[in-house]
Amino acid sequence: MNIKAIRFEGNGTFAQDVPALADAIKAGGDELVLLLPGNSRVKRAAAAAAMRAGAEIDTNVVDVDLADGKAVARRWVYRQRIFTTFSRAARPWVIVTDPSLFDELCAKVGVTAVALDAAASAPSRTTVNGVENAGTGGESTIKPDARLLFVAGAGWTKKQADGALHLDEASAAITGFLGKSGASLGSSKSLVDMPEAAAAFSFMSHMNQVGQTGSTPRHQKGLATCCHGEEPHVVGWRFVSERRAVNLDANCGWAQGKADVVYVADAFAVMKKVNELMA
Numbered sequence: 001m002n003i004k005a006i007r008f009e010g011n012g013t014f015a016q017d018v019p020a021l022a023d024a025i026k027a028g029g030d031e032l033v034l035l036l037p038g039n040s041r042v043k044r045a046a047a048a049a050a051m052r053a054g055a056e057i058d059t060n061v062v063d064v065d066l067a068d069g070k071a072v073a074r075r076w077v078y079r080q081r082i083f084t085t086f087s088r089a090a091r092p093w094v095i096v097t098d099p100s101l102f103d104e105l106c107a108k109v110g111v112t113a114v115a116l117d118a119a120a121s122a123p124s125r126t127t128v129n130g131v132e133n134a135g136t137g138g139e140s141t142i143k144p145d146a147r148l149l150f151v152a153g154a155g156w157t158k159k160q161a162d163g164a165l166h167l168d169e170a171s172a173a174i175t176g177f178l179g180k181s182g183a184s185l186g187s188s189k190s191l192v193d194m195p196e197a198a199a200a201f202s203f204m205s206h207m208n209q210v211g212q213t214g215s216t217p218r219h220q221k222g223l224a225t226c227c228h229g230e231e232p233h234v235v236g237w238r239f240v241s242e243r244r245a246v247n248l249d250a251n252c253g254w255a256q257g258k259a260d261v262v263y264v265a266d267a268f269a270v271m272k273k274v275n276e277l278m279a
């Protein structure tokens with residue numbers, strides 16, 4: 001059995017890593033089974049390198065075993081519902097493991113990981129002068145470590161009691177609260193899908209969407225404002241244990257047993273007062 005492992009040290013670009021890794025796979029010899037740690041750098045380059053080297057690749061592997069001289073991998077499929085054990089006849093075979101399990105799996109199959117030699121890669125016309133972090137282009141409103149998830153719904157963009165839109169007021173109320181509370185910003189799908197909201201609420205994007213087709217944040221507390229609390233949204237709250245909502249509608253989804261407390265009130269007025277009290 002020819003089993004090897006490569007670790008990646010420091011920064012590297014796709015242009016550097018793909019040829020270097022492809023060369024390492026080709027140089028690995030017949031019957032190569034190569035373990036890689038699935039960090040973002042590896043995930044970016046590994047599939048392209050495997051294709052270039054004519055190798056098969058499997059990712060998100062959580063266990064590797066040697067059974068009867070054969071390498072066997074294990075991974076979850078279908079959203080962690082089925083745990084599979086599988087092997088491949090094709091070689092080279094690249095196995096990308098969960099990064100936190102990489103050292104453990106190397107030890108289990110008795111290999112010592114060597115560092116990727118990016119300098120040994122085939123010559124490229126790309127010259128890398130340095131690596132700069134992309135940055136976020138502004139302050140991020142998504143804060144996984146915050147204690148509170150503040151959800152803004154489409155009601156912020158609807159005509160209010162006076163028959164007018166109040167987008168600037170809504171934007172000020174939301175950003176004012178986020179600034180003072182340090183809460184993470186979530187959104188309903190309806191809000192982030194709205195073109196008029198995109199212009200007025202430039203601090204949020206589809207990345208903020210919570211729900212069935214969005215994210216499932218894990219904050220201790222959640223406060224939903226101007227959000228109806230429909231099931232496709234609320235499924236994204238399954239890990240949020242203390243839930244409150246502010247809605248004009250006493251029969252909104254939150255009031256149907258989906259929140260601990262529902263304030264039947266105007267969120268514009270409530271958040272304005274809250275922001276004043278927090279000043």
Ligand SMILES: Cc1cc2nc3c(=O)[nH]c(=O)nc-3n(C[C@H](O)[C@H](O)[C@H](O)COP(=O)(O)OP(=O)(O)OC[C@H]3O[C@@H](n4cnc5c(N)ncnc54)[C@H](O)[C@@H]3O)c2cc1C
Pocket residue numbers: 152153154155156158160187188189190191209210211212213214215225226227228229230231232233236246247248249252265266267268
């Ligand atoms: C397949 C599928 C997947 C979906 N996935 C998602 C998903 O991932 N996430 C998601 O969010 N949705 C998802 N949806 C959409 C979901 O069903 C709802 O349409 C959406 O969540 C509604 O958003 P909303 O509550 O912000 O807007 P609305 O339904 O328009 O509700 C606005 C609410 O604001 C309240 N309101 C208005 N003004 C005020 C005020 N001044 N003060 C207080 N309350 C006020 C209104 O009473 C109303 O309840 C999905 C739908 C489908 C079919």
